Amino acid sequence: MKPGGPRRLTPEREAELYTAVLDLLREVGYGSLTMDAVATRTRCSKATLYRQWTGKPQLVAKALRHQKPVTLAGIDTGSLPGDLDAAATRLNPLRLERDAALFRGLAQAAHADPDLFRALRELLVVPELTGLATLLQRAVERGELPADTPAVPYVPHALLGLMVAHQLLEDGPVGPEFVRNYVDAVVLPALGV
Structure with a gap:
């Protein structure tokens, strides 16, 4: 990891996040899914989410790709x-x-x-x-x-x-x-x- 660069999530933590995103999508749909809701559900800061994914579309697509x-x-x-x-x-x-x-x-x-x-x-x-x-x-x-x-x-x-x-x-x-x-x-x- 480069000093000052984004920290990489562990594969286990990334899988947890993806599972939570898909669970939320099933519950509320894409239009109502927010990064705030993902952060709350996963006990993760929004800043961490945005460091790993540029936004909701990329996070959702990566979650789907993962599972x-x-x-x-x-x-x-x-x-x-x-x-x-x-x-x-x-x-x-x-x-x-x-x-x-x-x-x-x-x-x-x-x-x-x-x-x-x-x-x-x-x-x-x-x-x-x-x-x-x-x-x-x-x-x-x-x-x-x-x-x-x-x-x-x-x-x-x-x-x-x-x-x-x-x-x-x-x-x-x-x-x-x-x-x-x-x-x-x-x-x-x-x-x-």
């Missing part, structure tokens, strides 16, 4: 179907059910708050897009998928659409088995795999 339901990072089974199956296996239906309203509220708030939109995109969306691009590029390199496959740019849309549409159509979170069936019936055939 997100699934990540594509580190998945490499040797085949695209295997990689997508491994991603589905990482889904936690109970957690998705608990967080469904939270994500709907944040999606709505992000439309009205450009800072939140940027923070969510930078910390949640772009890393997963990069992870998915990596999975698809490895499939090209292995010869599973032609590089010019027209459906490749639409895979993120198909997978995100699945998450949103399932909640609306089935009134519940998507689970690993449904994702596997969707990938087998829609995504892989669209890619020609």
Whole structure:
């Protein structure tokens, strides 16, 4: 640590803060969440919060990133179907059910708050897009998928659409088995795999 620089929180303390932020978000929603409330809930000064995070949008996005339901990072089974199956296996239906309203509220708030939109995109969306691009590029390199496959740019849309549409159509979170069936019936055939 540099003299006079911000002190880094321990990983345990950071995890506590993130859990408290998400609990508050579930209780009051993004619009009513304040740094004062976070400071009170976590027994932390606002100055400490602002030293660690530039503001509410970044704190919320980091909390979501820390406790997100699934990540594509580190998945490499040797085949695209295997990689997508491994991603589905990482889904936690109970957690998705608990967080469904939270994500709907944040999606709505992000439309009205450009800072939140940027923070969510930078910390949640772009890393997963990069992870998915990596999975698809490895499939090209292995010869599973032609590089010019027209459906490749639409895979993120198909997978995100699945998450949103399932909640609306089935009134519940998507689970690993449904994702596997969707990938087998829609995504892989669209890619020609």
